[in-house]
Amino acid sequence: MVIAKGWGGDQSCLARLYHLRAELLLHLHGTSDAAVEASQRQAIAVARRQEAKGWELPATTSLARLWVDCGRRREARDLLGPIYGWFTEGFDTPDLQTAKALLDALR
Secondary structure, rough: OOOOOOOOOOOOOOHHHHHHHHHHHHHHHHHOOOHHHHHHHHHHHHHHHHHOEEEEEEEHHHHHHHHHHOOOOOHHHHHHHHHHHHOOOOOOOOOHHHHHHHHHHHO
16 A cells, blocks of 8 residues: 555654554554554654654554564664664653553563
């Protein structure tokens, strides 16, 4: 599925849209759906290209949670640790609190 087609070049929310698509697919199909992981990977890739850490964090957290549910705990920790470690402030925000809780559970 191509999300950005016809946007006239404005892709500032594209990472968020891929993330939301993945969350919707997860709700509809569960963790076994490969499209969920593909959408989260797309969200992460777009956020990285845009240097949008605020969009990258929730997508990375969701993908890490998906991997934990699939028994890929080490990969989840290795994915989430660097993005969480990038932040130096805002630790009271829901996205960072969620990421920290998942990392703590993976230790």
